[in-house]
Amino acid sequence: MKNELKNQLRQQDAKALAQGYSPAIRAMDIASIVTFVGLESALVWRLWSGAHTGPWLVLCAVLLGYLAADFVSGVVHWMGDTWGSTEMPVLGKAFIRPFREHHVDEKAITRHDFAETNGNNCLVSIPVAILAVVLPHSSPGWVFVSTFLGAMIFWVMATNQFHKWSHMDEPPALIGFLQRVHLILPPAHHQIHHTAPYNKYYCITVGWMNKPLAMIGFFPAMERLITWATGLIPRKDDIGTEAALELFEATASAEPPVVQAAKELLEATTAEEPKPVSSARPS
Numbered sequence: 001m002k003n004e005l006k007n008q009l010r011q012q013d014a015k016a017l018a019q020g021y022s023p024a025i026r027a028m029d030i031a032s033i034v035t036f037v038g039l040e041s042a043l044v045w046r047l048w049s050g051a052h053t054g055p056w057l058v059l060c061a062v063l064l065g066y067l068a069a070d071f072v073s074g075v076v077h078w079m080g081d082t083w084g085s086t087e088m089p090v091l092g093k094a095f096i097r098p099f100r101e102h103h104v105d106e107k108a109i110t111r112h113d114f115a116e117t118n119g120n121n122c123l124v125s126i127p128v129a130i131l132a133v134v135l136p137h138s139s140p141g142w143v144f145v146s147t148f149l150g151a152m153i154f155w156v157m158a159t160n161q162f163h164k165w166s167h168m169d170e171p172p173a174l175i176g177f178l179q180r181v182h183l184i185l186p187p188a189h190h191q192i193h194h195t196a197p198y199n200k201y202y203c204i205t206v207g208w209m210n211k212p213l214a215m216i217g218f219f220p221a222m223e224r225l226i227t228w229a230t231g232l233i234p235r236k237d238d239i240g241t242e243a244a245l246e247l248f249e250a251t252a253s254a255e256p257p258v259v260q261a262a263k264e265l266l267e268a269t270t271a272e273e274p275k276p277v278s279s280a281r282p283s
C-alpha cells in the first residue's frame with residue numbers, strides 16, 4: 001500500500017513536470033543558451049582587441065554589473081512573489097507560477113538540469129547582449145557601458161545557477177567555499193527569504209544588495225507606491241486578502257530600519273549628558 005502510494009506520487013510528479021517542461025520549451029532553452037554564449041563571446045573578442053579596454057575598467061564594470069544583476073534579480077523576484085495571479089493568461093503560468101511554487105517546494109530547483117535552470121535567463125538577456133555587442137567602442141566611456149551590460153547579463157545568467165546551488169544539500173566543494181566567503185549566494189543568507197511571509201531578501205545572485213535595500217525599506221516603499229497608484233494589494237493572490245491586508249498594514253506603519261537607526265542616534269546625542277560621578281571618595 002505504501003509502495004503503491006509512493007509510485008502514484010512519483011507518477012504525478014513526472015506528469016506535472018512533463019506538462020510544465022515540454023520538448024518545445026527545452027529546445028528554446030538550449031537555443032537561448034547557445035545564442036547567449038555566442039553573443040557574449042563576440043563581446044569578449046571585441047573587448048580583447050579594443051584600444052580602450054583596460055584591466056581596471058573591466059574590473060569596475062564586472063563588479064558594478066554584479067551589483068546591478070543582484071538588484072535586478074531582487075526586483076524581478078519581488079514582482080513574481082508579490083503581484084499578479086497564477087491564473088493570469090500567459091504571464092501567470094510562465095512567470096508567476098515558478099516563483100510561488102518555489103516557496104512551496106524549494107528543492108524542485110535542484111532537480112532541474114543546466115538547460116532548464118539557465119535557459120530562461122539567457123533568453124531575457126539576449127536583447128541586452130545584442131546591444132552590448134553593437135555599441136560603439138570609440139571611447140573608454142562606451143567601452144565601459146558595453147562591458148558593464150555584458151557583465152550584468154553574465155551575472156543575470158548565473159543567478160538561477162547560484163540560486164540552485166544555495167538550495168543544494170551538498171554543493172560541489174568549490175561552490176561551498178564561494179558560498180562561505182559570500183562571493184555567491186550563501187544558503188543561510190537566502191533562507192532569510194524562505195521564511196514566512198517571504199517578504200524580504202529578494203536578491204538571489206549574491207545577496208549583497210539585500211541588507212542595504214532592507215535598511216532603506218525599498219520593497220515596502222515600492223509596494224506602498226504601487227498600492228497607492230493602482231489599488232492592488234500585494235500578495236493578495238498568494239496568501240489571501242485578509243492576511244495580505246494585515247501584512248500590508250503592518251509593514252506600512254513600520255519605519256525603515258535606517259530611519260529608526262537615525263532617530264536612535266539623534267536621541268542618543270541629544271539626550272542629557274549623564275552627570276559626572278563625584279570624584280570625592282571616602283579616604
Ligand SMILES: [Zn+2]
Pocket residue numbers: 077081099103193198
Ligand atoms: Zn520568493
Ligand SMILES: [Zn+2]
Pocket residue numbers: 102106163167190194
Ligand atoms: Zn530560493
